[in-house]
Structures are given as structure tokens and as C-alpha cells.
Amino acid sequence: MSKPPLDVLLCAPRGFCAGVVRAIDAVEKALEVYGPPVYVRHEIVHNRYVVDSLRRKGAVFVAELDEVPPGDAPVIFSAHGVPKSVPQEALHRRLFAIDATCPLVTKVHREAEIHHKRGRHVLLIGHAGHPEVVGTMGQLPPGAITLVETLADVGRLLPAPGQELAYVTQTTLSVEDTAVLVAALKARFPGIISPHKEDICYATTNRQGAVKHVAPLVDAMIVVGSNNSSNSQRLREVAEREGCPLVRLILRASDINWDEFDDIRCLGVTAGASAPEVLVEEILDAFAERYDIRVESVSTADESVFFPLPRELREPAAG
Structure with a gap:
């Protein structure tokens, strides 16, 4: 039997932002330079696939620093940032702390x-x-x-x-x-002081802009990302606000309820800033098994932002 046709509009930009790339690279570099275990306070980014992948490589995720044993193993602070009390506690305990907070x-x-x-x-x-x-x-x-x-x-x-x-x-x-x-x-409060430059980051703005453009053009939209990812949830909300009839936030292809996508002819796909491209490809492959898909990339902005690794990881440790 021939597969039904499906046009896929693939949003660009989508997926990893510079801050997420920096945070994940920081954990992987620390594992490479210092060896496991590398402790990470909270999820380095809000994506279960990424966290599980790093855990398999030797990262140990903890809720608070009191779970980190004494020693010289690195402990990395997540991309989301931490209260001042956290680095102060790390200093007091003489832990080797690396701050991967997004700049x-x-x-x-x-x-x-x-x-x-x-x-x-x-x-x-x-x-x-x-x-x-x-x-x-x-x-x-x-x-x-x-x-x-x-x-x-x-x-x-x-x-x-x-x-x-x-x-x-x-x-x-x-x-x-x-x-x-x-x-x-x-x-x-007419006299309130505003930020000198917009605080909502370029990646959030760009990904929402792409979804805003694509959502009215499609029958359904998939946002690839985790439920606890703020930027992914906002992408879902933007698509719904723009009138897309069916919007789903999905992490893996196995999470798709295929009955919901029975009658669609045009699908939009994007990914939150903490979702790796491999998950987008997995979901596209799953649709390709059921539909004769034609993928078109819809780009609304160019991104070239890069953040260097935390200072402690830019040079291999001596000795």
C-alpha cells in the first residue's frame, strides 16, 4: 500500500542554543579531563534524553551539594544558574566547582x-x-x-x-x-527601570518567532522537548495561540499517539532549546515510516552565537 503524503515544515532555528551547548560540553569536557564521577547539581539542562546520556558517561546528578562527597571530583552548576548560597557552600566545603550558568x-x-x-x-x-x-x-x-x-x-x-x-x-x-x-x-509605575537589553534570550525569541510563522500553516505541530523545559512549554503555547488545531510536546517518537495524527496533511516540527537534533530526526523517521513525507525547512532567523567553556575547562588540567 502506498503511504499517504505529508508535508513537514521544519522550523529553524530550533533545538540547542549556545548556552545549552556550553553546559553539555562542560560536563563532557570535565569527564574527559578529570574522569568520572563528575557531579552535576540539578539537571544540566531540562531534557531527560540529554541527562540520561550524560549519566551513562559518568555524570552523577544531585539535588543539592550535600549529596556530593568530599574530594576533588568536579561539581558543575547547571545552565539555569544558582543562588549565591550554592557557590558559597562549595567554597566552604572546598569542592571543585565549575559554573556552567548560561552567560x-x-x-x-x-x-x-x-x-x-x-x-x-x-x-x-x-x-x-x-x-x-x-x-x-x-x-x-x-x-x-x-x-x-x-x-x-x-x-x-x-x-x-x-x-x-x-x-x-x-x-x-x-x-x-x-x-x-x-x-x-x-x-x-511609569518610572520603572527597564533592562538595557531584552532579558528574554535570543534563542527563546527566535524559536518562538519561527513557530509563530509556521503554526498557522499546518494541521498539527510537534514541539520536541521535555515537559519540565520552560522554553519548550512556551513554544507549545505559542503554537496554540496562533491557532494550530493540534499541538503536542513530545520527547521521543514512542510518545506519539498516532490516532491523533491520522488525518493531517501538513505537520510543523520544532524543538526546544534543550532538545538535541537526534530526537527531531527520530520523530521525522517515525513519520516517514507511516507517511510519504516531504520536508521543507522554514527559517526565520540566523544564529551564530557561541559561548566558550567555563574557564576551568578551557585548558586541560596540568599533571
Whole structure:
């Protein structure tokens, strides 16, 4: 029997961003230079396939530093960033710490610190409990930074009289949702200080832009990524907002419910910034087994961003 035809619009950019590449490379380089075990505080990036792959190579993932035994094995901080208390604890315990925080997250940390030093109260637009938000809030003393998630949160803000305000944002948010919150903050507090440069990172913006372009053109859309990946969830939301009838966030081909994709003629595919291209290829191969697919790449931006490895890993350890 001949297979039904299926046009696939493959979003570009998609998949790994420079910060994710740097973080994964940091773990692999540490394993190469120092040998296993290499301890990693939290998931290095939010993708189970990547984490499991690194675990097989000798990475040991821990929730907190108290799970790391004394010794000279490296311990790496994830791309999402950590509160200041974490490197302080590592220093106190004389652990060999390597910080793989994405430089664009570090930029937000520095912004928050500068605002605090200048006497401003900092508002952080982000999602409660996300590791990046925990890390950013942990850059400042308790009470110096307030999390804003919703318009209702904006309405509840009661800064002290004469208190200057500034805001920063999580790097992986929905561009459109964040714009709504920023507009509400500026309407309520006209003097609020904005970031010098957009905090939502280039990769988040570019991937959402590609999905925004493709989603109205297809019958269904697959976002390759993990459920706990903020940027992948935002891609799903963007596709739904743009009117795509069926949007699924899927990690592996085995997760596909084929009944849902029975009658489609055009499929959009993208991947979150922590999803490797091998998973995109796996899902395309699975569709190729059932359909006569014709793949077209739809590019809406060029990316050439590169971040060097953490300083401790740029040269092999002596001896």
C-alpha cells in the first residue's frame, strides 16, 4: 500500500542554543579531563534524553551539594544558574566547582545586583519554582526582589513610598506574555527601570518567532522537548495561540499517539532549546515510516552565537 503524503515544515532555528551547548560540553569536557564521577547539581539542562546520556558517561546528578562527597571530583552548576548560597557552600566545603550558568542568565543576575546596589527594589518576571528564577532571586538578600507571574501580581504590588523600581525577566518566557506584564508594570509605575537589553534570550525569541510563522500553516505541530523545559512549554503555547488545531510536546517518537495524527496533511516540527537534533530526526523517521513525507525547512532567523567553556575547562588540567 502506498503511504499517504505529508508535508513537514521544519522550523529553524530550533533545538540547542549556545548556552545549552556550553553546559553539555562542560560536563563532557570535565569527564574527559578529570574522569568520572563528575557531579552535576540539578539537571544540566531540562531534557531527560540529554541527562540520561550524560549519566551513562559518568555524570552523577544531585539535588543539592550535600549529596556530593568530599574530594576533588568536579561539581558543575547547571545552565539555569544558582543562588549565591550554592557557590558559597562549595567554597566552604572546598569542592571543585565549575559554573556552567548560561552567560545570558548571568547577565540577568548582574543586572539585578546593580539595581539592588543603586537602591532599587527589583521585580522579576518569571515562573515560581523554576531553577532559573530560584537562582536569580537568590542573588539578592531576602525581600530585595519580588516575583511577578501574573497581571494580578502587578496589581498587588505595594512598593514603599519613593521606592525606585526596576524589573528583570526569566530568559525563557513567552515574548508576548512578558510584553503584556511589562506594559502593565510601566502603566502602573511609569518610572520603572527597564533592562538595557531584552532579558528574554535570543534563542527563546527566535524559536518562538519561527513557530509563530509556521503554526498557522499546518494541521498539527510537534514541539520536541521535555515537559519540565520552560522554553519548550512556551513554544507549545505559542503554537496554540496562533491557532494550530493540534499541538503536542513530545520527547521521543514512542510518545506519539498516532490516532491523533491520522488525518493531517501538513505537520510543523520544532524543538526546544534543550532538545538535541537526534530526537527531531527520530520523530521525522517515525513519520516517514507511516507517511510519504516531504520536508521543507522554514527559517526565520540566523544564529551564530557561541559561548566558550567555563574557564576551568578551557585548558586541560596540568599533571
